[in-house]
Amino acid sequence: MSRRRSLGPKKKLALLLGAATVAGGGAFVMANTSNAAAPPTTRSAADSTVCQGLATALGNNQRFIDGQRAEPDAQSAARIANREAVIEEIKRKQEASGCVAGESAQDSGAAQPEQPAAPSQPAGSEQDGQAGEGGTAEQDGQAGQDGQAGGAAAGEQVCTGSTVTLSGEDGAPAASSNQFPAGTRLKVTNLDNGRSTTVEVTSVSGSCVLLNDAAFEQVREPGKFLIRRAVIEKVG
Numbered sequence: 001m002s003r004r005r006s007l008g009p010k011k012k013l014a015l016l017l018g019a020a021t022v023a024g025g026g027a028f029v030m031a032n033t034s035n036a037a038a039p040p041t042t043r044s045a046a047d048s049t050v051c052q053g054l055a056t057a058l059g060n061n062q063r064f065i066d067g068q069r070a071e072p073d074a075q076s077a078a079r080i081a082n083r084e085a086v087i088e089e090i091k092r093k094q095e096a097s098g099c100v101a102g103e104s105a106q107d108s109g110a111a112q113p114e115q116p117a118a119p120s121q122p123a124g125s126e127q128d129g130q131a132g133e134g135g136t137a138e139q140d141g142q143a144g145q146d147g148q149a150g151g152a153a154a155g156e157q158v159c160t161g162s163t164v165t166l167s168g169e170d171g172a173p174a175a176s177s178n179q180f181p182a183g184t185r186l187k188v189t190n191l192d193n194g195r196s197t198t199v200e201v202t203s204v205s206g207s208c209v210l211l212n213d214a215a216f217e218q219v220r221e222p223g224k225f226l227i228r229r230a231v232i233e234k235v236g
Contacts, residue, residue, distance in 0.1 A: 042100050051099035053225025056165045058090045059105030063206030064178075079204075086168040093168075093225075158234050159208035164188055164227040166216040167205060173197060173215035176205035185236035190219040191229040198235060208232070 045055040061083045068076040068083075095101045159179070167176055175186055180201045186209055189196035197218040199211065209232055211219070219227065 041098065043098055044100050045103055045105065048097075048099065049224050049226055050097050051094065051103070052105075053165050054090055054094045054097065054099055055103045056105040056163070056226060057168055057210070058087055058094075058103070060165065060206045060210055061087050061090070061168065062104055064204070067206060082169075090168045156234055157231060158186075159232040162208045162230065162232065164190075164209060164211060164216075164219075164230045164232070165207075165225060167210040167212050169203075169212040171212055171214065173199050173218060174202040174212050175199045175215060176203040176210045176212070177201045177208060178205055179208050180234070184234065187233040187235045188215075188219060188227075189231040189233075190221070190227045191231060192227070193219075193221050195219045 043051050045052040065080050065083050068080050091101045094103065169176075175188075177184070177186070180186065182201055182203065184201040185198060186201065187196055187198045188209065188211065195218065197211070197215050199215045201209075216225075221227075
């Protein structure tokens with residue numbers, strides 16, 4: 001006849017604590033596995049001002065490349081290679097900011113920034129045609145009242161209604177433009193924080209004015225890659 005062995009209170013307590021530890025450890029492992037499996041959230045240009053600014057910058061550079069390929073000259077290959085390197089840098093910034101890497105303002109209508117009310121769009125603005133040789137833009141219709149911005153007098157406001165973003169290029173503070181020749185000095189004021197910078201145009205682009213990284217840093221709001229409300233003046 002077998003006899004049952006009863007466990008003492010201490011042994012029962014030890015068994016209960018051991019079982020709780022195992023269960024808790026399993027839950028911890030399951031939670032960690034679940035968190036590790038969750039894909040990182042990415043934001044599109046429609047969801048974030050940061051992503052919108054980067055997508056606009058990428059689109060501007062792509063538009064410039066398209067223009068150079070449409071009307072090439074002796075320097076087009078070098079310009080295209082430079083802008084392709086800039087695009088890769090913008091993609092890295094998109095990824096680091098949690099944006100969709102490679103998203104361009106040309107890819108999605110949602111990526112196009114809202115324009116402030118203005119009588120007309122300037123010729124060569126971000127919504128106009130591709131930049132051609134020498135920074136000119138192909139137009140479907142007659143240019144607006146700012147179409148002759150390159151010939152504006154010093155102190156005159158230009159590029160009415162344009163937003164401002166960065167080209168992604170390194171170097172000392174400078175700008176690029178499809179309306180103003182190299183050597184033109186432009187003052188860009190960010191109305192959202194009152195900061196301004198005066199820079200010299202050193203190259204062509206697919207927009208009225210693009211600031212390089214150093215110049216954009218002087219007027220940007222923290223964490224933003226797009227200036228929606230900007231005043232652009234020709235000062236020399």
